Amino acid sequence: MSFEISIGPQHPIHVEPLMLRLSVEGELIVDVDVDVSYIHRGIEKALEARPYIQGLYLVERICGICNAAHSLCYCLNVEQLLGKEAPPRAKYLRIVVEELSRIHSHLLWLGHYFHTLGFETLFMYFWRDRERIMDMLELITGNRVTTSYNTIGGVRRDLTPEAEQRLRRTLDYIEERMRYYEKVIDSEPTILARTQGVGILKPSDAVRLGVVGPHLRASGVKHDVRLDDPYSGHDEIPFNVITWDTCDCYARVKVRIREVYESVNMIRYALDHMPSGDYRLKIPPFFKAPPGESLSRVEAPRGELVHYSISDGGDRPYRYKVRTPTLANLLSVVEMLRSRDGYEVYIADVPAILGGIDPCICCSARVMVTDEARRRRTIMTLEDIIKISRERGAKRR
Amino acid sequence: MGFVEKLVKKCRARSPWILLFDTGACNACDIEIAACLTPRYDVERFGVLARGSPRHADILVVTGPVTRQVRDRLIRIYEQMPEPKYVVAAGTCATSGGVYWGCYNTYPSLDSVIPVHAYVSGCPVKPEAILKAISILVEKIEKGEV
Amino acid sequence: MGEEDILRKITEKFGESVLEARVLGRRRISILVPPDAYKNVVKYVAQDLGLEFLSCLSGVDYGDSLEVVAHLGFSTQILIKTRVPKNNPVIDSITDILPAANLYEREAHDLLGIIFRGHPNLRRVFLPEDWPKGIYPLRKDYAPEHPKPLRGGEVG
Numbered sequence: 001m002s003f004e005i006s007i008g009p010q011h012p013i014h015v016e017p018l019m020l021r022l023s024v025e026g027e028l029i030v031d032v033d034v035d036v037s038y039i040h041r042g043i044e045k046a047l048e049a050r051p052y053i054q055g056l057y058l059v060e061r062i063c064g065i066c067n068a069a070h071s072l073c074y075c076l077n078v079e080q081l082l083g084k085e086a087p088p089r090a091k092y093l094r095i096v097v098e099e100l101s102r103i104h105s106h107l108l109w110l111g112h113y114f115h116t117l118g119f120e121t122l123f124m125y126f127w128r129d130r131e132r133i134m135d136m137l138e139l140i141t142g143n144r145v146t147t148s149y150n151t152i153g154g155v156r157r158d159l160t161p162e163a164e165q166r167l168r169r170t171l172d173y174i175e176e177r178m179r180y181y182e183k184v185i186d187s188e189p190t191i192l193a194r195t196q197g198v199g200i201l202k203p204s205d206a207v208r209l210g211v212v213g214p215h216l217r218a219s220g221v222k223h224d225v226r227l228d229d230p231y232s233g234h235d236e237i238p239f240n241v242i243t244w245d246t247c248d249c250y251a252r253v254k255v256r257i258r259e260v261y262e263s264v265n266m267i268r269y270a271l272d273h274m275p276s277g278d279y280r281l282k283i284p285p286f287f288k289a290p291p292g293e294s295l296s297r298v299e300a301p302r303g304e305l306v307h308y309s310i311s312d313g314g315d316r317p318y319r320y321k322v323r324t325p326t327l328a329n330l331l332s333v334v335e336m337l338r339s340r341d342g343y344e345v346y347i348a349d350v351p352a353i354l355g356g357i358d359p360c361i362c363c364s365a366r367v368m369v370t371d372e373a374r375r376r377r378t379i380m381t382l383e384d385i386i387k388i389s390r391e392r393g394a395k396r397r
Numbered sequence: 398m399g400f401v402e403k404l405v406k407k408c409r410a411r412s413p414w415i416l417l418f419d420t421g422a423c424n425a426c427d428i429e430i431a432a433c434l435t436p437r438y439d440v441e442r443f444g445v446l447a448r449g450s451p452r453h454a455d456i457l458v459v460t461g462p463v464t465r466q467v468r469d470r471l472i473r474i475y476e477q478m479p480e481p482k483y484v485v486a487a488g489t490c491a492t493s494g495g496v497y498w499g500c501y502n503t504y505p506s507l508d509s510v511i512p513v514h515a516y517v518s519g520c521p522v523k524p525e526a527i528l529k530a531i532s533i534l535v536e537k538i539e540k541g542e543v
Numbered sequence: 544m545g546e547e548d549i550l551r552k553i554t555e556k557f558g559e560s561v562l563e564a565r566v567l568g569r570r571r572i573s574i575l576v577p578p579d580a581y582k583n584v585v586k587y588v589a590q591d592l593g594l595e596f597l598s599c600l601s602g603v604d605y606g607d608s609l610e611v612v613a614h615l616g617f618s619t620q621i622l623i624k625t626r627v628p629k630n631n632p633v634i635d636s637i638t639d640i641l642p643a644a645n646l647y648e649r650e651a652h653d654l655l656g657i658i659f660r661g662h663p664n665l666r667r668v669f670l671p672e673d674w675p676k677g678i679y680p681l682r683k684d685y686a687p688e689h690p691k692p693l694r695g696g697e698v699g
Contacts, residue, residue: 037466039421040669042500044654045680045687049499058496064425064521080568108428127435134432145425145521210597210643223596228618229570295571295620297598306599306614323599323647331645465690466671501680501687502671509692 022337022350029337029345034330047320052078052152053285055317059307062322064145065108068101069300070322071150073307076231078152080294081311084283088275090154091233095270096167097141097149098232098298099263103174104133105301106256109358110181113253116351117194122184129177132170139163154280164271171264178260185253195249199336199353200343202247209331213303214259215357217243218251225299239266249356256358288315300325302358329357409455409481410539412444413531416454416478420471421503422461425521426488430458438524445531451477456534460522462490462503463510475511483543485515485530492516514543546572546619549592557584573622581611581625582635588615588623589640597637600647602655604629604682609657613637613644627657636662654681 004023021033043062047055059074060067072094079085086094111126134144140163141147141156149155185191201211206219216223224241226234242258244251291313298305303325312318336353337345345353419427433440434447448454451474463471475484484507489495491507498505507513517530537543546566553574554561561584563575576584589595594616603610608626611634615621627634636659638644648659649668656679659665670680678685 035668037667037669037671038464038470040466040502040671041421041462041464041497042502042680042687043497045685046497046500049687061423061425061496061520064423065428067423067425124436127432128437131432131435131437144523145429146423207596208642210641212598223617229620293567293573295567295614295622297620304598308599308601308612308614310603319601319603321599321601323601327646328598328643331643464671465673468693499687499689501685501689503689505689505692509694512694 029350034334036327036330044320044322047317049316051286051315052289052317055320056150056152057148059322060146060148063324065105066101066300066302066305067146068098068149069298069305071148072098072232073296073298073300073305075150075152076296076298077294077307077309078289080296081289081292081309082152082283082287083290084153084281086154086232087278087281088233089277089279092270092274093155093159093279094150094232095234095237096159096267097137097147097155099267099270100133100137100140101147102263102301103260104130104137106260107133109301110253110256113355114191116355117191119188119191122181126181129174132173136163136167136170139166151280153283154278156280158279159274168268168271171267175261175264178257182257185257192250194352195253196246197248198349199249199345199356200247201332201336205335206332209335210328211303211332212325212328213300213358214252214255215303215329215332217241218255219247220245225297225304229297231296231298237266237269249352252356252358286315288313289317302326303328326357333357406539406541410535412446413455413535413538414446414448414453415456415458415531416448416451416474417458417460418471418474420459420461420467420491420507421464422488422490426460426490426519429521429524430460430487430527433524433527438528440528440531443528443531443535451475452479454478455481456483456485456531458485458487458527459491459507460487462494462497462500463507464502465504466502468504468510471510481538483514483534483538484511485517485534486513487517487527487530488522489518489520492518495520544592544619546570549619549621550574552592553584553588556587560584567622570619571622572619573624575624575626578625578627578634581623582637582640584623585613585615585637586640588621594619594621595641597641597643597647600644600651602651602657602681604655606683609655611651611657632657633660634658635660638662653679655679656682 004021022029043058046058050058056071056074060071062070107126107130111123115123137147138144140159141149201219203219203221206216206221220243222241222243227241239262242255242262244254289311291311293310295306295308305325306323308321309317310319333354337350417427417430432438457475457478486492486507490497494503494505497503504510515530515534517526519526550564550566550572554564557580560576560580561574562577565573567573596617597613597615598620599614601612603612608628609632610624610626613623615623625634634657636644636648638648646668648662649665651657652659652665653668653670680687
């Protein structure tokens with residue numbers, strides 16, 4: 001007897017519509033289907049109708065959380081087409097804002113993840129500390145989210161010595177808090193029971209399915225665009241690529257926590273070795289790009305982001321293609337949610353596994369359970385499903 | 398107004414429960430609104446709770462340009478909310494289309510799909526602006542002007 | 544392996560089939576192959592050269608032909624391109640070699656109308672359910688317009 005559960009759009013906290021159709025036998029999930037048509041806005045077509053400088057502001061709003069990564073990737077792409085490179089000071093300033101954005105995104109995810117697992121207090125703590133990073137972003141760039149800091153040819157503002165001092169103090173605070181949180185997570189039995197051994201993804205499967213980012217590194221594969229294909233001065237700044245071998249949800253939490261330490265160290269190194277000089281090249285706002293094509297890749301907080309563009313000599317792109325990291329990670333959700341011999345997945349594991357890929361698209365509230373054999377339908381809200389998952393987690397301890 | 402009516406209006410204004418719905422947004426407005434629930438801005442001191450189901454909510458806060466696929470779900474959610482209900486369009490995309498003006502899959506604004514009672518601009522909308530919008534809306538509910 | 548070495552190995556193995564091969568920049572290579580050699584080239588690059596990671600699969604509209612571009616590689620990225628005529632846009636699917644191509648090929652099919660032979664599940668992925676069949680938004684002959692408002696006055 002098999003059920004079909006469809007998880008459709010609407011969610012209390014992290015909202016982005018995504019439809020998952022699960023086929024269930026008893027408690028075990030047998031098959032999964034994914035539907036992502038709710039967010040499609042037609043951005044690639046719109047980019048073909050706008051000059052390059054207007055396209056910058058549209059590309060930033062593909063994703064509000066990774067907006068620094070999108071705008072950086074776009075600027076690198078257009079600079080490659082024009083055959084120019086940003087000055088050294090601009091490269092280091094770009095790294096500072098990019099790593100700050102990575103810290104804020106990881107803190108956001110950690111808070112949201114523990115909220116779905118049932119740990120409200122950690123959610124409030126993480127987001128309270130995240131506000132300090134948002135203050136720093138506002139001080140350096142002028143806005144908290146969608147900062148518009150990168151521009152074609154460099155960055156738009158310089159870093160003042162006062163801002164640098166406050167930034168260093170905030171980094172010390174964040175590092176101290178992260179050490180405390182890591183201790184809490186490692187000593188809390190509920191969290192360990194809900195995340196260890198759940199959502200296993202083998203390294204060979206991960207590479208075949210095209211998985212990227214911390215999700216890939218949590219399966220033990222050492223790939224990071226900042227290491228393999230450095231783009232903005234990353235070959236001059238030393239950092240470690242964090243991997244973890246257990247391939248489960250616990251590994252994903254650990255990788256992201258450790259990446260926050262690495263980002264803090266990278267920002268400190270960039271501030272200590274900041275080159276002097278111009279922070280922006282003089283490029284007129286409306287220009288015609290020479291014909292050609294260019295491909296740029298950036299390590300966004302969620303994984304590898306690819307922008308591919310083709311120019312025919314005009315002032316707007318002929319074709320602009322964006323491949324976001326969550327699209328690459330979605331197939332792995334299908335793989336991780338399927339039960340095989342020896343590996344069982346329960347409905348209660350769905351929030352933990354789906355949250356583990358750090359989806360920049362969200363789940364839902366309405367779940368319809370169809371019982372084919374008894375011809376009966378019940379409707380559950382997301383609160384019911386989260387309650388079930390928390391109760392089962394407590395039982396498993 | 399009788400005494401009971403006045404009491405009901407006062408109580409309704411003291412605990413407006415909201416439902417957040419994203420109709421294809423880039424997520425920036427959503428995380429700013431979610432930041433309102435966290436300790437620094439703390440919207441719960443106004444009696445506001447974020448609920449998961451439309452049947453428990455008074456105010457529907459919508460972000461994002463409405464995409465074609467989401468339109469029917471949005472209308473269904475709006476119809477499931479019990480009267481009296483209010484809609485807040487948060488962000489420039491919901492107010493007037495925002496950067497997505499001219500795209501083939503998005504509606505020109507939220508009020509071309511459901512009636513709207515309050516508009517908050519910003520790209521993304523700042524948490525302080527959301528707090529002010531909710532407090533102004535709540536005052537108007539209490540006086541009966543909406 | 545440097546960019547020149549990879550290009551040399553591919554041109555040695557496939558000879559006549561490689562219509563165009565060039566280095567675009569640091570760690571970027573591009574080759575153009577005819578549609579019947581496309582799958583074999585992808586198989587060779589993924590399995591024999593070790594570039595087993597599919598990062599993206601794009602589709603481009605060039606007026607009278609549609610182009611499919613497969614991006615492979617962790618560090619050095621190689622773009623394998625092939626063109627099909629617009630009145631018969633059929634190409635082999637590479638999901639049996641690289642399962643990552645599943646969602647990307649569905650996207651190219653949905654938005655540009657390219658048909659991938661051998662794909663396990665070629666259905667709509669991005670466009671809404673009530674989008675009319677046969678209209679592909681990313682093609683150059685489609686002019687975008689807003690959906691009609693359900694209520695309210697004129698669109699400003």
